[in-house]
Amino acid sequence: MNIESERVLALAGIIQVAGLVQKIxxxxxxxxxxxxxxxxxIFKINASTVEDVYGGVEHLQYGLELLSKLFGKNxxxxxxxxxxxxxxxxxxxxxxxxxxxxxxxxxxxIEKAQAQSEHFGSKTHENIIANLADLxxxxxSTLSPRIMVNGEHGYLEIPENANKxxxxxxxxxxxxxxxxxxxxxxxxxxxxxxxxVQIADKLLADIKVLH
Numbered sequence: 607m608n609i610e611s612e613r614v615l616a617l618a619g620i621i622q623v624a625g626l627v628q629k630i631x632x633x634x635x636x637x638x639x640x641x642x643x644x645x646x647x648i649f650k651i652n653a654s655t656v657e658d659v660y661g662g663v664e665h666l667q668y669g670l671e672l673l674s675k676l677f678g679k680n681x682x683x684x685x686x687x688x689x690x691x692x693x694x695x696x697x698x699x700x701x702x703x704x705x706x707x708x709x710x711x712x713x714x715x716i717e718k719a720q721a722q723s724e725h726f727g728s729k730t731h732e733n734i735i736a737n738l739a740d741l742x743x744x745x746x747s748t749l750s751p752r753i754m755v756n757g758e759h760g761y762l763e764i765p766e767n768a769n770k771x772x773x774x775x776x777x778x779x780x781x782x783x784x785x786x787x788x789x790x791x792x793x794x795x796x797x798x799x800x801x802x803v804q805i806a807d808k809l810l811a812d813i814k815v816l817h
Contacts, residue, residue, distance in 0.1 A: 612656040613788040614805040615666055619781030622669025623774045624691035630767050631757035640668035644777040645730050649720050656784055664813050674806045677799040694753045699782035701749045708745050715741035739772035
């Protein structure tokens with residue numbers, strides 16, 4: 607897979623998180639496969655390819671579909687919220703890598719959660735999600751600007767949902783690290799949209815062929 611495709615996959619990883627966060631905050635329902643892939647990506651620190659980080663391109667189908675819609679011509683109000691979450695994660699990642707103290711705490715927290723996940727036998731066990739949420743709250747959430755998540759009908763007041771959202775935002779920062787490492791930047795989000803959509807649509811077509 608070429609560098610441009612890897613870059614788009616990383617961007618889809620961020621957008622997948624943004625979409626999941628919006629769904630949980632608004633409806634308490636979400637795509638389980640996409641959720642698992644995003645959470646698992648937090649622990650894939652030394653993966654050899656971007657594809658490996660998510661366990662395969664097919665686990666980013668939700669993010670790729672959102673990306674294609676978000677950067678397409680027929681945007682809706684919902685898409686603006688997803689765009690806001692996406693940009694916020696990209697900005698926060700830049701703040702994080704410049705703050706070595708917080709970055710070290712994030713790394714240590716992920717290592718601890720990795721060991722705990724082996725005990726529980728699942729990286730999406732509610733205790734692991736709660737620990738990842740606490741890690742986000744005590745580290746990345748202390749940086750500014752904080753990501754303000756909009757919800758409805760008290761869904762965010764349910765502790766399990768709040769934990770999922772925070773753990774996902776940690777996963778979004780992980781994808782933002784990949785996006786930057788593969789040469790992604792804010793200018794591409796503004797001026798490179800057509801090319802990004804072309805690659806995303808090609809990746810989606812490949813997923814459909816595989817299935």
